[in-house]
Amino acid sequence: MNPQHPRISQASIAVHNGELSFGSRKLWSELDLTIQQGEYFAVLGPNGSGKSTFLKVVLGLTQLNSGSISVLGSPAKTGNPGVGYIPQQRPLPTNAPLRARDFVGLGIDGHKWGIRVGNKKQNAVIDQLLEAVGATEYAKVPIGLLSGGEQQRLRIAQALANDPQILLADEALLSLDLNHQYAVSDLIHRYNKEKNATVVFVTHEINPIIDHVDRVLYLANGRFTVGTVEEVMRSEVLSDLYQTQVTVIRTNGRYVVVGGDANAPLDISAGDITHPHCSDHGLGSTYAEREIRA
């Protein structure tokens, strides 16, 4: 399945016959995919399915074993100024000699050596971004002293600082409280719409971004499927992908993915399934509480 987005026509990211393996571990093969300019594209799948690696391929940090990828019309390469990246969260060094606003400023002139001397226009952009992610009040605090969620908000501001045509977000909402999840999700969505920017959003949980997503790439067990949320988040589609019985439940506009029989006790989430009988399929085996994370 590889429907093209109906509204938009210009390719932003195009993968042709892509294959990627690490040793005997195949992440995907025969991947043909065109993500259009302005599309909001989600990448879902269980741990280790290759979601972050997909972003690294777009960034030119990881090479396909075969096939090709073009980004904004040229082969994927590192340092592409048209691409902004929110990496998966890792704590910043506690002794980093940077204030929050300087960290965001690196998104504008981080490719230059030396101390940054921001001009008026750049400083105004930084102020706007700090405000948009709710970081104004700690703009002058050294980044190493900030909490994980506060640092994450700065990473998002930094990724947007250079006005990228493509924004790659790797679990961008992780470690944010609900208010900031909502604010950041709204910011990314507005950026997507107002600038007609492409968003590729890696996540375990589709629900926080469900209203914004145009299409989904769902990776699992070296296989994949692509389509709209309604096309992909279906029991028969995910059962075929995981090659085991999976039930997708839609409740209050949210998706819940259940491994196996919907009546069995399970640990549930939208995109990461655990079930006592699923360990052979790489779905995990932490069969636990009757918990719904969505």
Ligand SMILES: Nc1ncnc2c1ncn2[C@@H]1O[C@H](COP(=O)(O)OP(=O)(O)OP(=O)(O)O)[C@@H](O)[C@H]1O
């Ligand atoms: N450079 C590399 N060399 C060898 N194996 C790698 C390399 N990069 C990634 N992998 C492996 O590829 C698989 C996919 O990793 P990736 O980080 O893309 O998964 P993910 O879907 O983002 O997982 P998670 O949800 O846990 O973040 C993992 O098994 C990982 O160990």
